[in-house]
Amino acid sequence: MQTVEGGLREHHKAQRRLRILDAARELLRAEPDAAISTERIAARAEVSPATVYNLIGPRDKIWEALAAGFMDELEGRLAVLAGSDPREVVRSTVQLFVDDPVVSRRMVREWEKSGLVLDRSPLTQVRQAMADARTRGLLRADIDTDALAAVVAASCVGALHQWVAALIDDERFLARALFSLDVALAAAAADPHRDQLLAPLRTRGPA
Structure with missing residues (x-):
């Protein structure tokens, strides 16, 4: 009882x-x-x-709780994605923020630890997607995929803060986040897949 x-x-x-x-x-x-x-x-x-x-x-914990709610929602969205495509992880992350711009912008501006907002998710999913890409032979076997994912996450946080400050719009937020991912993948590409992973950079306009 x-x-x-x-x-x-x-x-x-x-x-x-x-x-x-x-x-x-x-x-x-x-x-x-x-x-x-x-x-x-x-x-x-x-x-x-x-x-x-x-x-x-207290108030800062409210922002922290709102950030955790964003990441809970993101994990739910990513769970229904087929496979582990790192580009889809990045797209879903950006879409989450732009779907609720008022709340996400205030949360990032007000929470003093907002640089950690992507640490739990999507960083975990990007790490796994990078590791899977290495296992499939897309990336070189000597690549530290955890470090590579951390670099991508840091770049995405930078793009997020630019978007929060209204320095870039939704479209450029996504473009810059994907650009950071594509640069990382191209730099780590295994030789047989180099052209495939370089293709998005060759066809992309300025971010």
């Missing part, structure tokens, strides 16, 4: 937590430049400010 009650308590806590994060997103979309406070989020979610603090934490 205690186990059932404990499970119900955890379920209700999880539901309240989701409601709080949904409330934060709704407030951001309704007033993109307005300040976000625990009190406003609590009122929108119909919980007490203490509940927001206990289930999420």
Whole structure:
């Protein structure tokens, strides 16, 4: 009986937590430049400010929780992709941010650790896709695919911050993220596949 009650308590806590994060997103979309406070989020979610603090934490933790929500959504999207194409991982990542631009831009601007936003996902999926490409012989056997994936992720974070600052539009955000991936793949290409992996760079316009 205690186990059932404990499970119900955890379920209700999880539901309240989701409601709080949904409330934060709704407030951001309704007033993109307005300040976000625990009190406003609590009122929108119909919980007490203490509940927001206990289930999420102070304001910076709200941004962190929103970032985790983005990555949860991304992992769900990537799970339904057939195969492990690193280009599809990058496309899905960029699309996730541009699908909810108000929330994603505020989250990246406000969260002091936003440089880590891609560390959990898609970095894990890019690492795996790179390792699979090496196993299939597309990339050289001596390539450290974890290091290669980290370089791509760092470049994508840079493109993300340019997009957040409105220095580039959605199309160029995607182009720059894919460009960083294609450069990495071409540099690491095994000889039989070099022309194949260089082709996107030869046909691409300026990023």
